[in-house]
Amino acid sequence: MKIPRKEELIRLQVEYKTDKRIGEALGGIPEYLVAYWRRKKNIGRYSLPKYSKERIKDLWETYGNDEKAGAELGISKSGFYKWRKIYNLMEKPRMLKHQQLEFTLAGQPGASKSGRTLVEQGAGRQTMAQKLLARKAGKLEAQLGEIVNVEPDLAMSHDNAGLVIKQFRQIGQEKVWNPHGIVIPLDHRAPAESEKTATAHKSIREFVKEQKIKNFYDIREGICHQVVIEKAHIMPGELAVGTDSHTTSYGCLGALSTGIGATEMAAVWATGKIWLKVPESLRIVIHGRMPKGVYAKDVILYIIGQLTVEGASYKSVEYYGEAVGKMSISERFTLCNLSMEMGAKFAVVPFDKITKRYLSSTAGRQHEPLFSDRDAVFEREFEFDVSRLEPQVACPHNVDNVKPVSEMKGTRIDQVVLGSCTNGRLDDLEVAARALKGKKVHPDVRMLVLPATRTVYGQAMRKGFLKTFLEAGAVILNPGCGPCLGAHEGIMAAGERCLATTNRNFKGRMGSTESEVYLASPAVAAATAIKGEIADPTR
């Protein structure tokens, strides 16, 4: 038996793939021997290429640009170039396949440069909200102001599932419409702070078993909205309702989502349907590059300050612009989450390469992104430039009472809260941990840290952030909503002031109606915790 030469072995491998079948083709050579030859000749085990030649060729002919084509696959510009080289696709295509359908977001400077383009088939002057609600109602179009009956892709409830169950029983239906469409994480009073809550939690645990609701996350998991994103319960172009006002957060993935009441949720559980009014849309374009020490939280607080707490009432808000294009999914989450505080029904950052990259790195499902038509009608448009923005603080007792941190410097603070669905993710903890490294929390300040979820908690532990917080003198609490809604873990006494990275500063929100809550970014929170008074992290 003559040992095949290297070229011959590679050819055989292309044809027969596995060592076993190569052996058989050579007339009964055992598998291990073929493997031995392979190793001697330095030939790797056969594996299917990650992207087929057809896929790479198609994308290359579609875009003729490594960066844009790479973004489709969630890989870098040079990554796509390597694949192109492997398949010997070195010439630039003469005619781009989708050239005639490609366009740049109007009014967005540098959009084509950063590759934020939309490829959309057919145009009909419809906004994202109109299109999705029409799709979910089984119609071709939805008119503004029309009331449509739609089936959401996701129905999320937290501890208030207890109230939903009570209402669901009243309807008298035996089974929920679709156990897989329901997600229930327990987060608001977790672990139970009272006997009443314990009873409600117990009823929820019994109910999910009885109804075979698989996506139930007990108190160990963390804040509902972050859990929904982490566990991939929502995808771009989907519709979600949740019995929590901050359900708007899922717009960070290009989904439309909104908060509803418990009774309505009971009706969704029973019928799978809900009525929604087709909202008008606002277009908010955020230009510029955020200065160092300024974060998405500062941007959205500033916008709420300008638009007021009623500024986006009943509206679907779409975010565009250079600053948004650069924001991570976590930052976009903060943007969409707080949009609720100006009354938004939906808040969404349209699907782009950041979304695509994020989804390719997580256990995503198949999805169909959704975009507003180029000529869609927006009720109003707003443009902001954030390149000279300074950190912002929302002062008591309304979220639109926003002032630059320089004006609030020196305000004495008793408690600092770092966490919540707004700012409890890894990047938030990182910003604060960096500032607190080797420093101490002011002796008159109680600093509470709540990682948003168990996953974030674990990551923060591995990265050493928790150690930093502990050594600085902060109290690390379990993942959950904690003090944000004044339920437990850090209630405020009369006359006390709290600076929190949370989302509401209403009177009495965190305890006594005589206490005060200031909202700011994790950077401001860390600087404040060290100084004992509101401090500017950029100075």
Place this chain on the structure above:
Amino acid sequence: MLRPASGGTRNDIAVLARLNAMEQITGRVRKLGDNIDTDVIYPGKYLPIIDAPEMALHALEGYDPEFPKKIQKGDIIVAGANFGCGSSREQAATCLKYAGIACIVAKSFSRIFFRNAINQGLALVQSREAPDKIEQGQTVTINFASGEITTSKSEKFAFPPLPEFLMGILKDGGLIPHVKRSLKG
């Protein structure tokens, strides 16, 4: 008076009776300002309560701890813009209804509060001008059929009626009976 069309069923008559009862209400005004949020209406610490009459004991406690005691059955809240902003907690609508509030007149309502109130069968009236003119302690009459608010000084304010679909939910007495009915049908 609304009367059933000939051949109306017993159920139609019952529905109309409910609507007629709602057709016109008269009550004493309790004035509130802008941006009355759900934490003020129903503080977060009471959320574990699931019994509606017990919820009523804490209605607007965050605004004024004595408020629940001051409410008389049939009172009408007249407030500014963005009433019910904040949390999605349905208890905010439930507690006001069970505390005896007959109707809320406001310049505007927050989205989720609006839905919750309709679903609970709590009447809402949106009027841009009326809240500025109506005074604390005045008696006002609200006519839902004609869409008109009349004050004790004989001032009149018109308001737009609710969309038909929402009237359907109110006619059935709230969302739960509405869903029950549609599931049977």
